[in-house]
Amino acid sequence: xxxxxxxxxxxxxxxxxxxxxxxxxxxxxxxxxxxxxxxxxxxxxxxxxxxxxxxxxxxxxxxxxxxxxxxxxxxxxxxxxxxxxxxxxxxxxxxxxxxxxxxxxxxxxxxxxxxxxxxxxxxxxxxxxxxxxxxxxxxxxxxxxxxxxxxxxxxxxxxxxxxxxxxxxxxxxxxxxxxx
Amino acid sequence: xxxxxxxxxxxxxxxxxxxxxxxxxxxxxxxxxxxxxxxxxxxxxxxxxxxxxxxxxxxxxxxxxxxxxxxxxxxxxxxxxxxxxxxxxxxxxxxxxxxxxxxxxxxxxxxxxxxxxxxxxxxxxxxxxxxxxxxxxxxxxxxxxxxxxxxxxxxxxxxxxxxxxxxxxxxxxxxxxxxxxxxxxxxxxxxxxxxxxxxxxxxxxxxxxxxxxxxxxxxxxxxxxxxxxxxxxxxxxxxxxxxxxxxxxxxxxxxxxxxxxxxxxxxxxxxxxxxxxxxxxxxxxxxxxxxxxxxxxxxxxxxxxxxxxxxxxxxxxxxxxxxxxxxxxxxx
Numbered sequence: 001x002x003x004x005x006x007x008x009x010x011x012x013x014x015x016x017x018x019x020x021x022x023x024x025x026x027x028x029x030x031x032x033x034x035x036x037x038x039x040x041x042x043x044x045x046x047x048x049x050x051x052x053x054x055x056x057x058x059x060x061x062x063x064x065x066x067x068x069x070x071x072x073x074x075x076x077x078x079x080x081x082x083x084x085x086x087x088x089x090x091x092x093x094x095x096x097x098x099x100x101x102x103x104x105x106x107x108x109x110x111x112x113x114x115x116x117x118x119x120x121x122x123x124x125x126x127x128x129x130x131x132x133x134x135x136x137x138x139x140x141x142x143x144x145x146x147x148x149x150x151x152x153x154x155x156x157x158x159x160x161x162x163x164x165x166x167x168x169x170x171x172x173x174x175x176x177x178x179x180x
Numbered sequence: 181x182x183x184x185x186x187x188x189x190x191x192x193x194x195x196x197x198x199x200x201x202x203x204x205x206x207x208x209x210x211x212x213x214x215x216x217x218x219x220x221x222x223x224x225x226x227x228x229x230x231x232x233x234x235x236x237x238x239x240x241x242x243x244x245x246x247x248x249x250x251x252x253x254x255x256x257x258x259x260x261x262x263x264x265x266x267x268x269x270x271x272x273x274x275x276x277x278x279x280x281x282x283x284x285x286x287x288x289x290x291x292x293x294x295x296x297x298x299x300x301x302x303x304x305x306x307x308x309x310x311x312x313x314x315x316x317x318x319x320x321x322x323x324x325x326x327x328x329x330x331x332x333x334x335x336x337x338x339x340x341x342x343x344x345x346x347x348x349x350x351x352x353x354x355x356x357x358x359x360x361x362x363x364x365x366x367x368x369x370x371x372x373x374x375x376x377x378x379x380x381x382x383x384x385x386x387x388x389x390x391x392x393x394x395x396x397x398x399x400x401x402x403x404x405x406x407x408x409x410x411x412x413x414x415x416x417x418x419x420x421x422x423x424x425x426x427x428x429x430x431x432x433x434x435x436x437x438x439x440x441x442x443x444x445x446x447x448x449x450x451x452x453x454x455x456x457x458x459x460x461x462x463x464x465x466x467x468x469x470x471x472x473x474x475x476x477x478x479x480x481x482x483x484x485x486x487x488x489x490x491x492x493x494x495x496x497x498x499x500x501x502x503x504x505x506x507x508x509x510x511x512x
Contacts, residue, residue, distance in 0.1 A: 027368070042377075043377055044422060046422045047367055051479060071367040071415070073478070
């Protein structure tokens with residue numbers, strides 16, 4: 001093993017690595033969120049065919065964030081990425097009221113997955129800047145988040161475009177993991 | 181992992197030698213230029229025009245030479261041209277005057293006798309015209325890209341519905357918001373949210389492809405609907421708009437663009453048409469690669485997409501690169 005690789009390994013072991021899964025319907029804002037987390041340009045985003053992955057440093061953690069496309073056609077592949085997930089982030093377009101039922105259904109299916117049992121859930125109520133965006137409290141009711149007993153959960157209002165609220169959500173993740 | 185002395189040594193040389201060579205080049209460049217100027221009696225711009233073959237190698241040479249010039253006057257001239265491109269003044273009517281002024285100014289700065297170097301003024305003018313037409317076109321592309329798809333805009337809507345009719349001539353769209361959109365590879369029942377960061381440019385590209393190469397577009401669409409090795413036609417199309425846009429924006433595609441301008445004697449410079457055709461080339465080639473790779477699922481898109489991008493970038497790194505649309509003919 002080369003000296004550089006050895007050094008890299010030593011450095012990496014000092015911080016905990018987390019596997020974070022980013023899911024949600026198409027056009028929810030998952031890729032924008034991912035790019036926002038990685039401090040990258042968000043003005044050239046295209047719909048995700050397949051998936052994106054990025055590693056982000058955050059307060060003592062190395063977050064490996066998996067952003068999987070949300071198109072109905074590729075939702076069946078979501079399950080291939082469940083294994084060893086530390087935190088599930090579910091992104092919702094708070095202004096797309098037409099599809100609230102669809103997004104609630106997908107989320108409840110995810111929460112019933114064996115491989116995701118006990119995995120903390122962070123719901124991002126995205127696009128709060130848009131007119132007619134539902135408040136997080138309204139969304140929590142619609143998603144029946146109160147009935148979740150077997151895992152930690154949190155709903156966080158955010159706007160992935162400006163980054164508002166994103167850091168608060170990430171702080172919750174770090175606190176939840178440290179408590180574990 | 182094994183210790184690989186060879187790779188370490190070559191890495192070491194890579195790290196040390198290439199910056200060193202670049203450094204030496206930078207240091208020696210003025211000296212070499214001076215010697216050549218004394219011995220040939222020609223400045224670098226003239227040598228490039230006379231010695232380099234027409235096309236990308238000449239135009240890139242001129243572009244680099246101008247960019248690296250230390251003369252304040254040349255820089256002022258470049259800023260003036262950049263401004264003209266930004267203000268879209270390189271039109272059929274306005275371009276000739278700007279180019280003539282540029283050539284005269286350069287001849288004055290470099291002390292080139294206008295009458296004695298007629299061929300130079302012509303060749304140099306062509307290069308300048310193509311270089312700054314491209315810059316102007318990039319501003320145009322940026323404008324189209326940043327125009328978001330707007331479903332209340334009749335023109336946008338008309339183009340979208342036309343795209344449907346071009347790709348699905350046998351099938352009527354039941355209503356504007358319909359699950360049928362998924363048949364041509366949009367994500368949901370309303371395509372308006374799929375254009376995103378590529379804005380109207382994504383739609384224009386798809387529309388051009390379907391309209392100008394209907395047979396190929398339909399063939400590619402049918403490949404994309406393969407039950408196992410399929411992909412989402414429109415979404416991949418928008419993704420390829422992003423690739424085409426990036427390759428033009430970061431200058432990688434210059435070899436192809438400059439060559440095509442010279443080969444087709446499009447002297448004023450590249451137009452939107454060239455961008456659309458470049459896009460069609462990418463789409464057709466991507467489809468070929470996808471079929472050849474036989475991916476097990478759509479989740480392999482990322483891998484194949486980056487392989488494709490690497491292949492295209494390495495082709496474009498050759499100054500002789502000229503992409504020609506390979507219209508595939510399938511045996512019936």
